[in-house]
Structures are given as structure tokens and as C-alpha cells.
Amino acid sequence: MPIEIPSDNWPGAVRTVTIGATAAEGGTRARTVTVGGEKALPFMHFEAEMPHRPLVAIEIMDRRPDDWSSLLLEAWGAAAESPGIWAQAAEAAGADLIQLSLSLTPAGGEQTTPEAAVAAVKEVLAATGLPLIVIGPGQAEADNELLVPVADATRGERLALGVCEDKNYRTIVAAAMASDHLVVARTPMDVNLAKQLNILISDMHMPLDRILMDPTTGALGYGIEYGYSAMERLRLAALQGDTMTQLPMIVTPGYEAWKTKEAKVGADVPPEWGDWEQRAINWETVTAVTLLESGADIVVLRHPESVRRVQATIDELMRVPAAA
Amino acid sequence: MALSGIQIYKLLPKTNCKECGFPTCLAFAMKLAAKQIELSACPHVSEEASAELAESAAPPIRLITLTGNGHKVEVGNEVVLFRHEKTFYHKPGLFIRLSDELPVAEIAANVTRAANYSVNYVGRDLALDGFAIDATSGDLQRFAAAVAAVQSVGKYPLILMSRDPAVLAAGLEEVSGESPLLYSADESNWEALAALAKEHKASLAVSAPTLDELAALTQKLQEAGVEDLVLDPAVRDFSHWLTASTQIRRLALKKNFRPLGYPVIAFAGENNPEQGDAGREVALAAQTISKYAGLVVLDHFAPELVYPLLVLRENLYTDPQKPIQVQPGLYEINAPRPGDPLLVTTNFSITYFSVANEVEGAGLPAWLLVADAEGMSVLTAWAAGNFDAERIAKDVKRFGVADKIDHQRIVIPGHVAVISGELEEELPGWDVRVGPREAVDLPAYIKSVVLQ
Numbered sequence A: 001m002p003i004e005i006p007s008d009n010w011p012g013a014v015r016t017v018t019i020g021a022t023a024a025e026g027g028t029r030a031r032t033v034t035v036g037g038e039k040a041l042p043f044m045h046f047e048a049e050m051p052h053r054p055l056v057a058i059e060i061m062d063r064r065p066d067d068w069s070s071l072l073l074e075a076w077g078a079a080a081e082s083p084g085i086w087a088q089a090a091e092a093a094g095a096d097l098i099q100l101s102l103s104l105t106p107a108g109g110e111q112t113t114p115e116a117a118v119a120a121v122k123e124v125l126a127a128t129g130l131p132l133i134v135i136g137p138g139q140a141e142a143d144n145e146l147l148v149p150v151a152d153a154t155r156g157e158r159l160a161l162g163v164c165e166d167k168n169y170r171t172i173v174a175a176a177m178a179s180d181h182l183v184v185a186r187t188p189m190d191v192n193l194a195k196q197l198n199i200l201i202s203d204m205h206m207p208l209d210r211i212l213m214d215p216t217t218g219a220l221g222y223g224i225e226y227g228y229s230a231m232e233r234l235r236l237a238a239l240q241g242d243t244m245t246q247l248p249m250i251v252t253p254g255y256e257a258w259k260t261k262e263a264k265v266g267a268d269v270p271p272e273w274g275d276w277e278q279r280a281i282n283w284e285t286v287t288a289v290t291l292l293e294s295g296a297d298i299v300v301l302r303h304p305e306s307v308r309r310v311q312a313t314i315d316e317l318m319r320v321p322a323a324a
Numbered sequence B: 001m002a003l004s005g006i007q008i009y010k011l012l013p014k015t016n017c018k019e020c021g022f023p024t025c026l027a028f029a030m031k032l033a034a035k036q037i038e039l040s041a042c043p044h045v046s047e048e049a050s051a052e053l054a055e056s057a058a059p060p061i062r063l064i065t066l067t068g069n070g071h072k073v074e075v076g077n078e079v080v081l082f083r084h085e086k087t088f089y090h091k092p093g094l095f096i097r098l099s100d101e102l103p104v105a106e107i108a109a110n111v112t113r114a115a116n117y118s119v120n121y122v123g124r125d126l127a128l129d130g131f132a133i134d135a136t137s138g139d140l141q142r143f144a145a146a147v148a149a150v151q152s153v154g155k156y157p158l159i160l161m162s163r164d165p166a167v168l169a170a171g172l173e174e175v176s177g178e179s180p181l182l183y184s185a186d187e188s189n190w191e192a193l194a195a196l197a198k199e200h201k202a203s204l205a206v207s208a209p210t211l212d213e214l215a216a217l218t219q220k221l222q223e224a225g226v227e228d229l230v231l232d233p234a235v236r237d238f239s240h241w242l243t244a245s246t247q248i249r250r251l252a253l254k255k256n257f258r259p260l261g262y263p264v265i266a267f268a269g270e271n272n273p274e275q276g277d278a279g280r281e282v283a284l285a286a287q288t289i290s291k292y293a294g295l296v297v298l299d300h301f302a303p304e305l306v307y308p309l310l311v312l313r314e315n316l317y318t319d320p321q322k323p324i325q326v327q328p329g330l331y332e333i334n335a336p337r338p339g340d341p342l343l344v345t346t347n348f349s350i351t352y353f354s355v356a357n358e359v360e361g362a363g364l365p366a367w368l369l370v371a372d373a374e375g376m377s378v379l380t381a382w383a384a385g386n387f388d389a390e391r392i393a394k395d396v397k398r399f400g401v402a403d404k405i406d407h408q409r410i411v412i413p414g415h416v417a418v419i420s421g422e423l424e425e426e427l428p429g430w431d432v433r434v435g436p437r438e439a440v441d442l443p444a445y446i447k448s449v450v451l452q
């Protein structure tokens, strides 16, 4: 008698969210990307079709970053000098979409101006046909000051703008709504906080299919287990039918991993850490793969080799097993 | 699955004779269900009932132990599908595989390198668990010589790999007194391997491409008296492996399906489409660690490859209810004198070690006040009110900082710069300095700012 495999039949599903708009849809993207739609836990193809594969975004900056590891700067080389060329290099490296992070200050300057931010975004849009996520410098005032004009100047592109946090979401959400964009909502690794913020944002009449949630993660060795479990819980809640958790999840293993000493530093570290470059790439890759297993829909990465490895992993994970 | 009190009651004599010390059989059954008493306290229980009870009390995933001269790996006996439901208990064993076709000197050298490897992570020494020796040669002598070569370095838990009982027997001759894993039994050889496993008190891996075939084999082996089994769903790519491993775990936990109530073994380096792509091996190993492997076999050993995997295993197997913490107190780094700098941090292990390792590694003497922040990181503790000015000032007094140092300067983490004013109020007369945000920048900061 064949074994009866316990199969979960979940009442809920993750919403689908489409980023980017083609010319026909009011934007200029060569193509759009869609995430979400899961009706089962990650890659449980035997339970339900997984309609959209998880995606890899590559993070680039509006200028050559001062605080990135030299390994990353070497990997991107001259491309890092200009956001348009960097975006093209990222596309060539296998990105499904681009995340442009705006810096707080221009090289040698005081404060990134709204004009400069808009110019950087336009440069990237002109250089690549991929959909785009635009993230502010991470300080409420600067975020609002830069993201509002960016939203305005790119009306209809369906960019994902972020990040919205509980203390600063209104301005960004309003700007995104006014110009037909999406938002990224970030909360610190907690199911209830994530729900709350999603509720606050949808209370502003932002449609739920224009929100990506970032449940926050820690890097491998620096709190990944908290992010991992928060994501598993969020995804289980979504499948159980809790509407306000049914949003695709975006996480930033690249940012987190490249903050760690293991990735960032090559000299004066214990010999047991091994080869610096491979260790750094493994750090980013292992963080990303682990988070894909717990439900990530978009992982934002930094190193081209990590992108290659994570894309290859997703390819394999998307193969539907033949019925046994 | 554990039986309920009522289910147990049905198996008891129902005479209420009180000899167990309880007024009724039902009361005894309830205690038994709550695991507060042993079945042996009832002298009247029938043999069948006690067999049934013993069976139901057995863990849904059997605990398997591999030994090698003092080193041991215990895997299995997990109780949840998701770590937040309780915790994962037995970290998967990490093994390095070597082919017996390598020259014995090379085998010994490789084993030495991997066996001596240990890396410190938040105060713990992490290491690999053992070796898998693969009889790719198919040759008895060669295999025995390879096993002996591994044993000559040190006796670690072993996985002996061959489908040929004669080859395995030759290898087993070299590992007397230990409990290795034999890999593996299949439809063609299971009887001979069952006999070997019993004779040598070894555990036995079972390979089959489908769960049905796997279960059919383990049932035969159980009947043959072999209980210590490990499952090898013979699929090697990410998707099939994840499906098989998840289904096995669910069947064991949700259905108490005994034929598959065993730990699973994974071969992360096998079937690599790009030969020798260690990147894929690391990624696949990461998947198997997060998704239910009991044993993970790697084909490559290199520090930059195993360090992240050892850390991942450590992270996912920490109890979600108990963040790893260090004892709050005043720590001395590099034998500080009273005039040396005073730094403050939290008692979350990762935070403490990030700071302590930097300062220690730079050879700078310093006092490190580890405040009781309930085991949280700097910002988490600050956000939760466990690392504010009041708490720090209290710990400065509680741990007698003034008796140890002869100055009144304290460096706080850059991430909590906002508390500096309040801390100066809480510690009148003190000079509160805001340090860098990241610990990596501490040595430079201490040299350039504090020691000026």
C-alpha cells in the first residue's frame, strides 16, 4: 500500500505583486516581474503550484559607496562609478530587478539633493529595462525629501519605494499612491509588527497588491535565526488565511551579510575563517539560501558571484519533482 | 505519537487496586501521560499493554548515535517541523567524504587537516563530526587500508560507504569497538548488511529512490532486528531532496509513521552539475541543515566552506526561547590597569564577542562592562528598554567599577549615542564618550581618541 503523504491544504494564499510597468502599462520597463501567489510553504510543489519563482535583486548605489567592502568594489570595478553602468552590469550578472539605494551624502558633499536623486533614478531607468526598487538613505527626513520627487518624476513606472517603517511611512505611501508606485514596508522581525504596519499602510487606501513586506533579517551568525523564524511564522499565518500577512516578502541578505566582519574584513582575522573572498560569498549565499527556504520572495544581494549561485539554487528549487 | 491519559487508561487493568500509589487507574494513567511516573509502578500491567505503551513512548524520530573514541554524534529525536514551535535539538552531524582511491598518505593528511579544524564562534569551539570513507575502488584491501589511514589520525565517528557487504566487512575490521554508520542497504544487499550491522553494533543507512521503497526496506530491516537506521532518499537535487526530507519529517511527526521515523542523511557534494562547484555544495548543505537533515556529508573541506555551515547549524539549533547570553559583569581584557579605557556593551553573546574579540585581538587592555540587557543586542535592548542610561548606571555601581578603575570615562556604543546625555545625568561627574557604531572600528577609535 503506498504511503499517504501528509499534504497541507491551506485556506490562504500570498498575494501576487507586480513590480515595474511596460510602455503599454504606462511605464518604460522592458518587462515586469511578479512575485507571490504561493499556496503552500516554499517549494512544496507537490501541494500546490508555485506560480512565481523567488527573485534576485542586485543592490547598486547612486554613487561609489564609501563603506562597502573592497571585495564588492573590486567585483563591480568601474561600473560602481555610475549608477547607469552599474545597473547594466547588474543586469548582465543575472539580476531579475535592481535595487537602487540612495546615499545620504554625495561624494565629498553635504547632502544628496532631490535633483541628484531623481537624476540617478532616471539614469538607471534609461540604462536598463529591469524593474526598479528605490530605497532612501534610511533617515526619515532624507527619505521623504528624496523619495517624493523620485516618485513624482517617474509616475507610472511602478517602482517599489522604501522603506516604510512604523515611524515614517505616511509620506512615502502617499507619494507612491499618487504616482502609481509600490512600497516596501519594513518591521523588526515580528509577526504582529508586520501586520500592524501593513494595516496602517492599507488604511491609507494603498492596495495590498502594491506592498512588499520586509520582515528584516540578521546575517548568518548575527541573528539570522530570528529572521528565519519570523518569516516562517509570517508565511504560515498567510497560508492560514491571515490577510494582513499575505504579502510577498523581500529581504536584504546582501546588506546584512556584507556588514559582518566575516565578509567585510580580510586582514587580521582568525586563520580558521579561511579564504576571504570565498568566505564572504559563502556568507552572503548561505544567508540568502536559508531565507529562501523560509519564504523569501525577493532576496537583495550585492556580489555577482552570490547572485550566480543563488539563481542556480532557485533554478533547481523550481524544478517540480515527478510524482513519486 | 504519545498516547493521551484516556488511551493509556484503556490499556491498564482498571481494577483501581491502588498499588501504584494512586487512587485509581485513571489517575495513574494521567500521571503517566504527563510523564511524571514510570509504567513500572503498576505491577499488574499486561505484557501486551506494556509493549504498546513502550512503543507509543518511543520518540517519533529515533535517536541515532555514532561513536568514535570519545567523539560522538547524536542525531534524530526531533519533535517539531518549525523551530519556533519549540526548538531543534540535535544538530546535524557534518562529515567529510574521502575516496579510498586516494593514496593513504593523502587520506591521512586530509583527515588531519579537517580533524584539527576548530573555529571559535561566540565563545564556542565549533568543529566537524567525522569522516565518510567511500569504497569507490570496490577493493577490499584498499578500503581497509583507507579506513586504517583515517583511524591512524584519530578515531572519529565514521560512515563506511559501499554496497558490497564484503567490502564493508573489511572496513569494519579496522573499527572495532566503535559504532559507525554503514552506507548503505538497498533492495539487493539488505540481508547481508543487516547481519553486519547487528554483528558490529553499527547503524545502517537505507537508500531508495521513493519513500514507499524506503519504508518497505526499513520494515524488513526492523523485522530482521536492526533498529538504528538512517534514511537516504536517493535524490540529490535541491527540489527533490527538500520534498523528500519534508515528507519524511511530516510522516514521522504528524502520522507517527514508524518506518520513516529515522534521521535523514544528505550528500551535498553529489550530482553536482558543475563538477567541483563548491559554491553549490555549500548552498545545498545550507538547505539540508535548515530542512531536517540528521547527517550532512561534504565532498570538500576548506575553512571558508565549513565555517559558515557550522555557524548556520549553531544558529538554527539555538533554542528560540533562550538567546545565547554571557554573564553580566565587569570583564578584563588583556589584563587592564586602573587607568585603561572602560567600554560598555550588552550581554547578548554575539554582541559581547564582537566587541571582546576586537579589543582582545588588537592587544589593547580595557575594561568591558557587560550590562544585563536580558541577552539582547545593543539596539534591540535599547528599543526594549533594557539598555538605557539607568540600567548602565546601575550596573556600573553593581559591579564595583569605581573600585577597579581610577578614572570616570565610559565609552558607549555608537548606535546608542542618544543616551549619552542621560547617562551623564545618571553618572554625575563622568565623561560619557560615544564610540563607533561597529566593533570593527573600536581598536582604531581607542588608539586615536581614548588613549590621546
Ligand code: B12
Pocket (backbone or CB within 6 Å): A187, A188, A189, A190, A193, A216, A217, A218, A222, A223, A226, A256, B323, B343, B344, B345, B346, B348, B350, B351, B354, B355, B375, B376, B377, B378, B379, B380, B381, B382, B383, B384, B411, B412, B413, B414, B415, B435, B436, B437, B438, B439, B440, B442
Ligand atoms: C536580531 C534582532 C532582534 C531579535 C533579538 C535578538 C537579541 N537577542 O538581541 C528579536 C527578534 C527578539 C528582536 C526584537 C526586537 N527588536 Co530587534 N533586531 C534584531 C536585528 C535584526 C539584529 C540585531 C543583532 O543581533 N545585531 C548584531 C549585534 C552583534 O549587533 P550589536 O549588538 O548592535 O553590536 C554591534 C555594535 O553595536 C557594536 N557594539 C556593541 N557593543 C559595543 C560597545 C562599544 C563601546 C562600541 C563602541 C561598539 C559596540 O559592535 C557590534 C558589532 O559591530 C536588528 C536589525 C539589524 N539588522 O541590525 C533589529 C533591531 C535592533 N530591532 C529593533 C526593534 C525595534 C526591536 C523590537 C523593539 C521590536 C518590537 N517592538 O517588538 C524588539 C525588542 C525586544 C523585545 N521587546 O522583545 C530595531 C531597533 C530600532 C531602533 N533604532 O531603535 C532594529 C534596529 C530593527 C529596525 N531597523 O527596526 N530584534
Ligand code: SF4
Pocket (backbone or CB within 6 Å): B012, B013, B014, B015, B016, B017, B018, B019, B020, B021, B022, B023, B024, B025, B026, B028, B029, B041, B042, B043, B044, B045
Ligand atoms: S497499580 Fe495498576 S492496576 Fe492498580 S490502580 Fe495503579 S494502575 Fe490500576
